[in-house]
Structures are given as C-alpha cells and as structure tokens.
Amino acid sequence: MTRPFANALELLRAARLRPTRQRLALARLLFEKGDRHVAAEELHGEALAAQVPVSLATVYNTLHQFVGAGLLREVVINPGRSYFDTNVSDHHHFFYEDSGKLRDIPGDSIAVTNVPPPPDGGSIRRVDVVVRVEKAASKARS
Amino acid sequence: MTRPFANALELLRAARLRPTRQRLALARLLFEKGDRHVAAEELHGEALAAQVPVSLATVYNTLHQFVGAGLLREVVINPGRSYFDTNVSDHHHFFYEDSGKLRDIPGDSIAVTNVPPPPDGGSIRRVDVVVRVEKAASKARS
DNA sequence: AAAACAGATTATAATAGTTCTAGACTATTG
DNA sequence: CAATAGTCTAGAACTATTATAATCTGTTTT
Ligand SMILES: [Mn+2]
Ligand SMILES: [Mn+2]
Ligand SMILES: [Zn+2]
Ligand SMILES: [Zn+2]
Secondary structure, eight states, rough: OSSOOSSSHHHHHHHHHOOHHHHHHHHHHHHHHHHHOOOOOHHHHHHHTTOOOHHHHHHHHHHHHHHOOOOOOEEEEETTEEESSSSSSSSEEEETTTTTEEEEEEGGGGGEOOOOOOTOOOOEEEEEEEEEESSSSOOOOO | OOOSSSSHHHHHTTOOOOHHHHHHHHHHHHTSSSSSSEEEHHHHHHHHTTTTTOOOOHHHHHHHHHHHHSSSSEEEETTTEEEEEEESSEEEEEOOOOOOOEEEEEGHHHHHHHOOTTTTEEEEEEEEEEEEEEESOOOOOO
C-alpha cells in the first residue's frame, strides 16, 4: 500500500519539475484519485471547478511533461482525442465503444504470444492490446 | 489467388454505391496495389497525381463509405491522423515509431489469450494488438 | 532580502485533420 | 429524354492541439 509518491511535491521533485501552483494542483487531481484515463479538456475542467485557474495550454504542457517523466502514459484510441493514463505499469485496456470509457486490464491477466520479430528491424518497445467492447451481448450468432 | 473483386466496378456494385468517376478511381488506387495503410490526404495526393481531380471532402466521404461497407478498416494509432487499412481480415499491426508506417501481422501468427470478460457487461467486438517498434535494437539490457 | 536569471504560465493566434453546408452536377430510372 | 435521388465540391466551420511572445514566478546568487 506504499504509493510511490506520498504527495505531489515529492513527485514533482523526483521529475525535476518546479513545483508551481498549477503543476501541484494538476498532480493532485491526477494522482490522488486512483487510476484514471483523462483527456486534457476534462482535467482542465476539473481544475477550474476546484478553483485552480490554470490555462488549457498549461494543462497540455504539464500532461506532456508528466508523460516525458514517466508519470503518465498517453493512450490513443479514437482520432482527435488523447487519453492520459495514470497507470504506467504494463497493462492493457477495454474500450467501451458506446461510452468512450477506458478500463484497465492488468498486464498479467492477458498473454500475447508468438509475436514475430519486426520484419524491418528495430526492437519491440511495447505491445498494446485494446479490447473493443460493444453494448449488446450478441452471443455466438452471426 | 482469387481476389474478392476483380475490378473496382464489381466492388462498388457489391457495396451498393454508384460507380462514379471518383469512387472508381479511389477504389482502384486503394485495392489494386495489395494491402495498404493510407491516410486520407495521402490518397488525395495520389488521386491528383493520377490526374483524377477529386476533392478532399469526397476522399473522406468515400473512405467512410468503404469502411461502412466493410471494404476498409480504420486504424487509429496516433492522435490526429487515421489510417485506412485495405486488409479487413483479422490481423494486427507493427507500428514503426520513427517512420510512422504500419505493417500487418497475420491474425493467426499472434495469440491473445486469457482475455477476461468485460467487467461492465457488453461483448467483445474486436481485439486490436499494436506492436510498437523503435529503431535501435537494444537487446535485453536495461 | 534584493537582484538576477531561468523557467513557467497565459492569452491569443495558428495549425492540422476532419466534418459540415448548400448549391451544382450526374448516374439511374421510367 | 425528364425526373429523381444520389453525389460532388468549394469553402466555411469545427475540434483538439500546439506555437508565440509577453508576463510572471520559483530559484539562485549576491
Ligand atoms: Mn501528445
Ligand atoms: Mn472517421
Ligand atoms: Zn490504463
Ligand atoms: Zn493492416
């Protein structure tokens, strides 16, 4: 139960980012609520609602800095909108097509086997699995 | 070696789309060159280069109609740009991070096992695997 | 504690990919 | 041939995101 960073300040220090009002507030919103998959505008809305006046540009800057520092992961599923994932461990996702929500699948509960080596050289950096879920439960029928 | 549609005309007929000059030309560009992963603006450029003056709006319309007819699949990897995949069989992708190119992995050469049932109900419509490939070959070293 | 500096924030403009609109065009049908 | 429904297109609009450049703030130096 020992979270890697007890508070936002430590987290920013470890990432070598100045602990500004905006970054502290965004870090708290992101990391003090368990795992989340949040879009930039969504987080901006939460910040404003929490009386933290921060510009959308800063939200984007901060999210990308956090990704660069390994605190967040960017997940792209649909064109035109990125999700930022506070879970940076090895894991995969359910994508609920009707609601647009993401949900984690622990990395060790899925196995991807027999991945061939990349034909054009290079090394595998990551394997992303997205399980697309549709609403109706059509059971084994064309 | 029997391709599903010998020519673009048949293909459009089967999809119940009027065989207009633009759609015929786009169908030929898409399907007469083997499997491809092409973005809308790219295809538009090819059409213009091939002396087929077609508007970008029509390229988008046509691509989406083809997706609706099951002739194409839309693949989203990066924010802000969709790829349209002429391979609609069950398969997965290598994504080369430096060049932005996609390459097919046959569906039967990868196995995704132990996928848990979706926690919030619904049924699995598809499982997409993206293998991200980076240039340098860093072999089993942190 | 001031001053100086580097780094951060912000309003605003710009960009990129995509979609919308509404009028002109065209394939199909009788 | 109409008549009709479907299609195409230029251009505007839209959305998410990024760039700009001036202002501000956290940190370091004096
Ligand atoms: Mn990004
Ligand atoms: Mn689309
Ligand atoms: Zn996740
Ligand atoms: Zn493919």
